[in-house]
Amino acid sequence: MNNQQVRVRFAPSPTGYLHVGGLRTALFNYLFARKEEGRFILRIEDTDQKRSIPGAVENLITTLTRTGVQHDEGPDVGGDYGPYIQSQRMQIYQEHIRKLLDAGHAYYCFCNEERLDKLREEQRKRKRPPMYDGRCRNLSKDEVEENLARGVPSVIRLRYPQEGKTVFDDIVRGRVAIDNSQVDDQVLIKSDGFPTYHFASVVDDHLMRITHIIRGEEWLSSVPKHIFLYESFGWEVPAFVHLPLLLNADRSKLSKRQGDVSVESYLEKGYLTEALLNFIALLGWHSADDREIYTLRELEEAFSLERINKAGAVFDLEKLNWMGGYYIRHLDVGYIADQARPFFEEAGIDIGDQEKYLKVIATARDYVFRLSDLVEHARMFYDSLVFTDEDRSLLGQEESKRILAYIIEALGRPGHWSPDDLSRLVKEAISDLGVKGKGFYFPLRLALFGSCHGPDIPTLIDILGRDESIKRLSRALHSE
């Protein structure tokens, strides 16, 4: 497969949402494809009828697209190797299982679930690995025909060799060897006629000309089955790349129950896709230098399979938060403002004044790590302020009143107030009134912003504008 074009795929099952581990897998596939000028394919693995959820495919595509991890071929955009939804490929699986059956690499099995359960239970009790005992492995042709004719429910199993061992090379793990005696006669076709993952993915990966299988480490131990299938068909075996798992804080495989695992939920909370992607890229991959901040485009350039880590990586929310804040502060203000707009609309805040809105975002973004938090840090620029008794007591002091009155009077004078003018005004006020430090700033900030702590006074007045500032100061002055 030397000069072949690189083709990789992300093959999620449509369970309703995109798992962050899935996004990481998708991202690494995507990055490798871009880096190698190959193709990134999206394939839907919906062979489990029970787990398929309506609308899940659309949602998956929407989310993937939102993050920028864009596929070149898939159910929505098509391609030369479709259909890209497995439930629409039943014919293909039927044809291929026939070949396996004819060649003796697969066989019908009529064991029912009850017998299988009992078998496994006993094996477990005897501390033997739970595996199919091969009862139907050597059924005569007649017996099979008869059972089929009688309509006995059946599955089709892989006739996996019981001797020898399978050795293969994984790009991140190196050489891996597994004894064939450890490998089960995996079900290939379920009693409902649908293929299992193992069968469908091998057939599709071959038919779709996949060159590198990049997926989670949980698949590592089933590679021998897959290799045996490729060889049974006489197909070339693709390269394997098993990614380290994403972990909970307790180092178990990342799962819900221990926090959010759906990409949608992070997006809903207002994490920027830029931050999420950058953060996730660093879970299991790292460049040789100390660089950690990358745009998607930069990742496409820097990525390589060789620098993928072997050990699992804990999904550390703290670091994601930091990165979220970093991106909110460093990306273009206008862009951040646009991205944040839906959150303000949802909160019912009128952000019609674009100039003011931009100034608000420019200030508020110093305080947050997600878009949704921007709302809470911007509220006081839009809503009328609510004072506590303690606030009133501070505002009611003589000195506070003098300060407020002074600024009200000054702002009331005709003319335009630039931020520089406002800084000058503050300095003059301090010297004229003979009050400084917190004694000066706290009442003012409280009156304008609703809190003693926050942005500096010129910034506040500049954002609010002269009229609103005077209004707030006056209200505070008469707040008793």
Added chain:
RNA sequence: GGUCCCAUCGUCUAGCGGUCAGGACGCUGGCCUCUCACGCCGGAAACCCGGGUUCGAUUCCCGGUGGGACUACCA
């Protein structure tokens, strides 16, 4: 239980025989500043254990321990 995978600060990681074991998050001290936040500067913090190989092992090999994954007619 069996098989496989993995093992550097709490977390993400750099390291590919000789380094004061580097960076980032978090924590922490300071600076900036009226305050908060941002930002900047500094600090504490790691090579799982035991054998080898070697002049010398975090690094190579073996064993142990620990953790994880898989062990379905789920993917």
